[in-house]
Amino acid sequence: MSMIRTEDLWRTYVMGSEQLHALRSVTLNIDKGEYVAIMGPSGSGKSTLMNLIGCLDTPTKGEYWLNGKGVRTMNDNELANIRNREIGFVFQTFNLLPRASALHNVELPLIYNGTPAAERSKKAKLALEKVELGDRMYHKPSELSGGQRQRVAVARALVNDPSIILADEPTGNLDSKTSEEIMKLLDTLHRQGNTIIVVTHEASVARHAHRVLSILDGQIAGDETIPEHERNGVH
Amino acid sequence: MAIFTSIFRISLGALVANKLRSGLTFLGIIIGVTSVMTIVSALEGMQAAIREDLETLGPSTFMVAKMMTAMSEQEFLDKIKRKPITVDMAEAVEENCVLCDKISPRAFEDATVKYGSEKLNNITVMGGSSNFIDIVDMDVAQGQFHSPEDDLYKRKVAFVGDLVRETFFEGTDPLGKTIKIEGDKYMVIGVAKRRGQMFGESQDNFLIIPFSTFIGQFGEPRRQGVFLTIKAASVEQLEETMDEVRVILRSYRKVPYSEPDDFDLMTADNVLDLLNQFTRLFRLSLIGISAISLVIGGIVVMNIMMVSVTERTREIGIRKSIGAKQRHILMQFLFEAVVLTLTGGLVGIVAGFLIARVLTAQIDMSIQPSAVAIIAGLVISTGIGLIFGVYPAMKAARLDPIKALSYE
Numbered sequence: 167m168s169m170i171r172t173e174d175l176w177r178t179y180v181m182g183s184e185q186l187h188a189l190r191s192v193t194l195n196i197d198k199g200e201y202v203a204i205m206g207p208s209g210s211g212k213s214t215l216m217n218l219i220g221c222l223d224t225p226t227k228g229e230y231w232l233n234g235k236g237v238r239t240m241n242d243n244e245l246a247n248i249r250n251r252e253i254g255f256v257f258q259t260f261n262l263l264p265r266a267s268a269l270h271n272v273e274l275p276l277i278y279n280g281t282p283a284a285e286r287s288k289k290a291k292l293a294l295e296k297v298e299l300g301d302r303m304y305h306k307p308s309e310l311s312g313g314q315r316q317r318v319a320v321a322r323a324l325v326n327d328p329s330i331i332l333a334d335e336p337t338g339n340l341d342s343k344t345s346e347e348i349m350k351l352l353d354t355l356h357r358q359g360n361t362i363i364v365v366t367h368e369a370s371v372a373r374h375a376h377r378v379l380s381i382l383d384g385q386i387a388g389d390e391t392i393p394e395h396e397r398n399g400v401h
Numbered sequence: 402m403a404i405f406t407s408i409f410r411i412s413l414g415a416l417v418a419n420k421l422r423s424g425l426t427f428l429g430i431i432i433g434v435t436s437v438m439t440i441v442s443a444l445e446g447m448q449a450a451i452r453e454d455l456e457t458l459g460p461s462t463f464m465v466a467k468m469m470t471a472m473s474e475q476e477f478l479d480k481i482k483r484k485p486i487t488v489d490m491a492e493a494v495e496e497n498c499v500l501c502d503k504i505s506p507r508a509f510e511d512a513t514v515k516y517g518s519e520k521l522n523n524i525t526v527m528g529g530s531s532n533f534i535d536i537v538d539m540d541v542a543q544g545q546f547h548s549p550e551d552d553l554y555k556r557k558v559a560f561v562g563d564l565v566r567e568t569f570f571e572g573t574d575p576l577g578k579t580i581k582i583e584g585d586k587y588m589v590i591g592v593a594k595r596r597g598q599m600f601g602e603s604q605d606n607f608l609i610i611p612f613s614t615f616i617g618q619f620g621e622p623r624r625q626g627v628f629l630t631i632k633a634a635s636v637e638q639l640e641e642t643m644d645e646v647r648v649i650l651r652s653y654r655k656v657p658y659s660e661p662d663d664f665d666l667m668t669a670d671n672v673l674d675l676l677n678q679f680t681r682l683f684r685l686s687l688i689g690i691s692a693i694s695l696v697i698g699g700i701v702v703m704n705i706m707m708v709s710v711t712e713r714t715r716e717i718g719i720r721k722s723i724g725a726k727q728r729h730i731l732m733q734f735l736f737e738a739v740v741l742t743l744t745g746g747l748v749g750i751v752a753g754f755l756i757a758r759v760l761t762a763q764i765d766m767s768i769q770p771s772a773v774a775i776i777a778g779l780v781i782s783t784g785i786g787l788i789f790g791v792y793p794a795m796k797a798a799r800l801d802p803i804k805a806l807s808y809e
Contacts, residue, residue, distance in 0.1 A: 217803055220722075222722060222802045222803050222806075223803055242726070242727055243726050243727070246721065246724050246725065246726040246727075247724065247726075249721075249722060249723065249724045250723065250724020251724070255722055255723065257806070261715075261718075261719045261722070261806065262719075263716060263719060265414070265418055274719075274720070274723055275723040275724055277403075277404065277407045277408070277411075278404065278720075278723065278724045278725045278726070278729055279724065280403045280404045281403065282403050283403065283407070322723065326724075
């Protein structure tokens, strides 16, 4: 059984009298443990697809099953639960709380599922150590470099042990060297058994994945497996 | 529970981080609660002072007179035509009332009082029996009240209020001095303890002489008649005693069975009730006016919370994207509003009480903090936080996570 399965997925925005189809009939399967890149130019609908997969949004038409559960009919609370337990987001702009320490930022998802304070802090510290920020736990985002901030975001995505790590242009705000660092981190997480989906418009980033889905005009235009020797990172 | 306390901490953190904003909201609430508390405490203090004054009568005591209250002009005009209670009638009650423990007849006259070259106009001269001091809780500062013998022999002795003492005898011993009441000489035998002011009027410009002496000098009190202050044997027997006095007076005044009493009977409680009725509208309007400032405080809270929600749109988006439910966001912002208004309310309660205390001290009253006022203050300020905080909090809770995340 696929971890992610969509069938005839549509997302339509109504702009005045016009209808804008951001996604048109997307059908795809992603299995547990896959490392997938969703590629496409801006405006192609890749962010819309990511929002749907991440349960931040619901489809206008079509079905989406996550671990066999239909998402389309879920209410707000159920979607919040999925986002909390099944999805780990990594955003282009990091999206950390600026006034909170790295540790508190990583603890945040645990707060909303009622994890007791002691366990919360233990898990968050462990996640930060995983991204090699064990010595920066009490720094605020403004006291960290871009790469470190993104690593905090990765730790936050990991902390609840989600089904999928969903990274939306994770290197978009980083220089090439730091980008490489973050991608290597994602590679490592994949090797440890995590399912990873990266949305990007950069071929060099997409080449870290094992499978590349190309999106164009809201439709899947290509689905290719990257042979091992063509991949970036893992050798 | 873990979620609850964690979210509460998040709210506190946000309040501390936005000191200026929190401070302004705080101020709005403090002003509102302070004004309401000042008014409520001052009113309660006044009420208590009046009650205390009336309770000098004691709970088993009542008063009888031709006319004590009139709630309308018509009632006043009707009652003014009544026959006064005469000295004979007062004596009839004294002779016939079995349940009465103590009976003190009294009569009043405004008179000019002189001591040497000093003169006081419009002093209330009261003729009262010697047991008056036992029935009414009046304290003797100096000397003594007149004795039954003074009453029996119509002695010309006077027990004076503190204002009279202050005017005539400041710095000297008043006892044994001779004053003139409407030309007749009286010897000062005692001074009452200072009673202070009520509604801006001194309670100390009086002078008491024996009842028999009063009648001897001023004659039968024609207009107002005799006032009777009667003490029943116990509080339980108050009603019965009043009934007995009523029957005696009705028969002496020849009131037919079908007619109502042509005199008034009142207990201290009756007087208090009446006073409350008179001042109700006044009190309500004062509270109403001060409540407006509370509403303004509430609007300040709402305004600031709206700004706060807009400013933190992105934060809300982040929280929602990692699994915060609508109710978690709602709670977070409601906590903020309630913590602000509740702490503001606490400060307001204390400030209001202190201001009320200073105000009432001006009219010789001392007020105590009342549990009702404190609880009301806390409930009101929490309520304001909830009422005016709920709309901004709901707005925050319902934000679309995608839009909130891309908010700049």
